[in-house]
Amino acid sequence: MTPITADATSLFDKLWQARLIKDLGDDRGLIHIDRHLLHDLSSPQAFAGLRQAGRPVRTPALQVAVPDHIVDTMPGRGDATVRGGADMIVALRRNAVENGLRLFDIGDPRQGIVHVVAAEQGIVLPGMTVVCGDSHTCTLGALGCWAFGIGTSEVEHVLATQTLVIRKPSSMRIRVEGRRGAGVTAKDLALGIIRAIGINAAKGGVLEYAGPAVTALSMEERFTLCNMGIEASARSAIIAPDETTFAYVRDHCGSPEWLPVATEAWTMLRSGPQASFDREFHFNCTDLAPQISWGTNPGQTIGIGDAIPPLPEPSAPRERASAERALAYMGLAPGQRLEGLPIAKVFIGSCTNSRISDLAAAARIVRGRHVAPGVRALVVPGSSRVKAEAEHLGLDRIFIDAGFEWRESGCSMCVGMNADRVAAGERCVSTSNRNFEGRQGPGARTHLASPATAAASAIAGHIADCRQVAGR
Amino acid sequence: MKAFRKVTGTGVPLGRSDIDTDAIIPQQWLITTSREGLGKGLFSNWRYRDDAFTPDHGFVLNEPRFARAKILVAGPNYGCGSSREHAVWAHLDFGIEAIIAESFGPIFRDNALRNGLPAITLDGAAVSQVLAQLAALPANRMTVDLERAEVTGPDGTAYRFTMDEERRRALLDGIDDISATLAHAPDIDAFHSADRIRNPYYWVQPPRD
Ligand code: SF4
Numbered sequence: 066m067t068p069i070t071a072d073a074t075s076l077f078d079k080l081w082q083a084r085l086i087k088d089l090g091d092d093r094g095l096i097h098i099d100r101h102l103l104h105d106l107s108s109p110q111a112f113a114g115l116r117q118a119g120r121p122v123r124t125p126a127l128q129v130a131v132p133d134h135i136v137d138t139m140p141g142r143g144d145a146t147v148r149g150g151a152d153m154i155v156a157l158r159r160n161a162v163e164n165g166l167r168l169f170d171i172g173d174p175r176q177g178i179v180h181v182v183a184a185e186q187g188i189v190l191p192g193m194t195v196v197c198g199d200s201h202t203c204t205l206g207a208l209g210c211w212a213f214g215i216g217t218s219e220v221e222h223v224l225a226t227q228t229l230v231i232r233k234p235s236s237m238r239i240r241v242e243g244r245r246g247a248g249v250t251a252k253d254l255a256l257g258i259i260r261a262i263g264i265n266a267a268k269g270g271v272l273e274y275a276g277p278a279v280t281a282l283s284m285e286e287r288f289t290l291c292n293m294g295i296e297a298s299a300r301s302a303i304i305a306p307d308e309t310t311f312a313y314v315r316d317h318c319g320s321p322e323w324l325p326v327a328t329e330a331w332t333m334l335r336s337g338p339q340a341s342f343d344r345e346f347h348f349n350c351t352d353l354a355p356q357i358s359w360g361t362n363p364g365q366t367i368g369i370g371d372a373i374p375p376l377p378e379p380s381a382p383r384e385r386a387s388a389e390r391a392l393a394y395m396g397l398a399p400g401q402r403l404e405g406l407p408i409a410k411v412f413i414g415s416c417t418n419s420r421i422s423d424l425a426a427a428a429r430i431v432r433g434r435h436v437a438p439g440v441r442a443l444v445v446p447g448s449s450r451v452k453a454e455a456e457h458l459g460l461d462r463i464f465i466d467a468g469f470e471w472r473e474s475g476c477s478m479c480v481g482m483n484a485d486r487v488a489a490g491e492r493c494v495s496t497s498n499r500n501f502e503g504r505q506g507p508g509a510r511t512h513l514a515s516p517a518t519a520a521a522s523a524i525a526g527h528i529a530d531c532r533q534v535a536g537r
Numbered sequence: 538m539k540a541f542r543k544v545t546g547t548g549v550p551l552g553r554s555d556i557d558t559d560a561i562i563p564q565q566w567l568i569t570t571s572r573e574g575l576g577k578g579l580f581s582n583w584r585y586r587d588d589a590f591t592p593d594h595g596f597v598l599n600e601p602r603f604a605r606a607k608i609l610v611a612g613p614n615y616g617c618g619s620s621r622e623h624a625v626w627a628h629l630d631f632g633i634e635a636i637i638a639e640s641f642g643p644i645f646r647d648n649a650l651r652n653g654l655p656a657i658t659l660d661g662a663a664v665s666q667v668l669a670q671l672a673a674l675p676a677n678r679m680t681v682d683l684e685r686a687e688v689t690g691p692d693g694t695a696y697r698f699t700m701d702e703e704r705r706r707a708l709l710d711g712i713d714d715i716s717a718t719l720a721h722a723p724d725i726d727a728f729h730s731a732d733r734i735r736n737p738y739y740w741v742q743p744p745r746d
Contacts, residue, residue, distance in 0.1 A: 269643030
C-alpha cells in the first residue's frame, strides 16, 4: 500500500502550482511569468503591436533584452550587419530604452546569446517560469525552472500582462543510467537520446531528465542536454535542482543574503517517488560513442565510427521518405561512413556548445595543431563574458595559432541570419542544434557534433573521431 | 485578431512529414521589423530555383491547379523547430487561410491560432486520404468549417475535428487574447503582491546590475 505521506507530485506539477495565478478550468491556467527574455529577432513586431494598441509594458523589471541573432561577430563590430539587420538591433534598443527594460547591448560585457546570458548573469533561478521568443529557451530548464519558447504574439501578451494562458502540458521523464566513456560529451548524450526516443517523442510537453547519468553532469553539460530537448519536441526540458545547481547559482548571483532561504525552498523542487508521467523513457549511455548527424533532423544521427543505416522499410513510409530526402540533400548514401568525409567548415558555438567548458574541450584537442588546408573554422563564444574568460585562460591564442577565427559572441553560423554562413553544397561540422535543410544557409550540409568532434575534424580536414586525437 | 468561421477554396497537398519552420520561411526573410509581405518568402528554398525568384515547377505550390490555394494539407509534425511567428504570417500573407495536418509543432500551432489561422488536426488516415485525393483528382476544392468543426475533402467526404473549445471560440469571435487576460488584472495584481512576500528573491534585480 502506498503510504499516505508518499509524494506523488512531479517536479513540473510543483512548478505549475507555484506559478499559477488562477485556474481557468478545462485544464487551463493563468500563469505568472517570472522572467521574459527578449532578443532582436522575435520582438520588434510585439512592441509594434503594443504601441498600436496603446498598451504599456506591465512589469518592466522582469524583462531583459539582448541582441544576438542578427549581430555581426567580427572583432570591432558595431550595429552594422547583414542588410536590414541594423534596423532590428536599433529597434530592440529603442524598445528597451523607451520601456525601461534592462538591455545588454552590443559592447556591454554581458551581451551574448540570450540563453547563455540569462543563466550566467544570475537572471534565471530555480523554480521560476521563464519565456523567450525562441524555441531553445528550454535550455534554461537545466536550472530547475519551467522555461519555454513562445511566438511573437505571446511575447506581446507577456509584455502587456506578465502572464500567459496555458493548457497544462503533458509531462514525460527520461531516466538516464550508465557511465559515459572517454570523449563522450553531453552533446553526444543529447544526440544519442534523440536518436533513441525520436524527434516527436515529447509531443510538445515537458520532459524531465533524471537518473544518475544526469545528476553526474556539470551545470554547463546540463544546459547542453536541455538545449536539445526541443529537438525531441519537448517545449520544456527540466532537471531537478541539486547541489550542482545551487553551487552554480551561488557563483553567478554573488552569494546574496537571501540565498540560504531560497536554496532551502528549492530543495523541494523534485518529483516525488510516486509521481507519474504521461510517458517514461529509459536510456543507458554506457556504450554510447561520440555522435554525429548524417541527415536533416537531429534524430538522423549515428556513432562516429558507424555507417549510415539502410533505408527504413517501406512499411515505415514516413521515416523512409524523410531518410531518402535527407540523404539526397546531404549528398550521402546508406552504408556510407561519415568518418573521413572531407569538410569545408567547422563551427564551434551556439547556445548548445559555446560555454567555457565547451571551448576548453575544443582547445585541448587543438593545442599545438593546425586547421587543415581548405577548412574554414570559427570559434564563437556564447557570450562576451565567456569570451573574456577564455582570453584570460589563453584559449583564444590556442585557437588563433591553430588557424581558427576568434569571434565576438552571438548566434553566428548556427542560424545563418548574419554574415556567418555555410555555402550551398558545403559540408560543415557544427556544434549547434539544428541540421535542418538550409539552416546554416541555403543548401548547407550540416553535421551536428560535440566541440571535441568539431575540433578534431577541423584539424583532420574531414569528419574525425575525437578519441583518436589525444588532447594536450 | 480577425475572426474565422469558414473557408472554401483550393486545397494544396504537402505530404512531407516534419516540415520545420526554417523550411516554411528561411532565415533571410526574418530580417524585418514588420509582419507584412512575408508571403513571398513562404517555402522560398523550395519554391524558387535561384535568388531571382525563378519558380521551381517541380514544387507543388507552383502547379497551376494549386494556384491561389487557401487550405494547406500537410504531413505530420508540421511547423516543428524554430518559434518564428513569421512562419504563420507568411502563410496568411500568401493567402493560406487554414492548415490541416495529423500533428503540429507546438509553438507553431499556438502562433497560428493566435493569428486567426486555424491549425486543424485530423487523424492520420483522414489526412492521407485527403492528400491522395488532392494529388489524384482534378477536383481540389475543400471546406474548413469551424462552426461545425468539420472539414470537407475534395470528394465531399466530411471529417469531424476537435479543438480546445476556448481556442475555437476565440477564433470564431476573433477575441484578442490580451484583452481577455487583462480582465483578470485584479488576480494578477494580487498574485504579484503576495509573491513579493513569498518569494522576494524572484523580485530582486541580479546584483551585477
Ligand atoms: S545559437 Fe542558434 S539555436 Fe541558439 S538562440 Fe541562437 S539561433 Fe537559436
